[in-house]
Amino acid sequence: MATIFTKIINKEIPASIVFENDKVIAFKDINPQAPIHILVVPKKEIPTLNDIEKEDSEYILAMYLAIKEIAHDFGISENGYRVITNCNTHGGQEVFHLHFHLLGGKPLGHMLAF
Numbered sequence: 001m002a003t004i005f006t007k008i009i010n011k012e013i014p015a016s017i018v019f020e021n022d023k024v025i026a027f028k029d030i031n032p033q034a035p036i037h038i039l040v041v042p043k044k045e046i047p048t049l050n051d052i053e054k055e056d057s058e059y060i061l062a063m064y065l066a067i068k069e070i071a072h073d074f075g076i077s078e079n080g081y082r083v084i085t086n087c088n089t090h091g092g093q094e095v096f097h098l099h100f101h102l103l104g105g106k107p108l109g110h111m112l113a114f
């Protein structure tokens, strides 16, 4: 089912887009949790990580390559960053279109799960 991210992909609603190619779009999170907080989204409506199929491999690879390029462009490759995917209720997923959160720009501390 289409979500707000499909509207962003289709340019029906605005977003601060930082990267785009034929497989992936990336834009700044509207509610940033770190100095750099970018959402990396495949241009295929895959609702959750549970729904990834082998045929989606090009999209998944494209997401990782986009992260690498964005991290370089934002100058955080060397210091480092965190990449997160939330899945379903316990994971805290709010938008049911697969995405990575790319977080960085300061030391992020230990990974929290509470």
Ligand code: 5GP
Binding pocket: 004, 015, 016, 027, 028, 029, 030, 031, 032, 039, 085, 086, 092, 093, 094, 095, 096
């Ligand atoms: P989730 O909880 O599904 O992993 O993350 C969804 C993320 O999407 C949240 O961090 C939220 O702030 C972000 N978000 C929700 N709606 C919009 C929107 O319309 N524009 C942008 N740029 N981010 C959004």
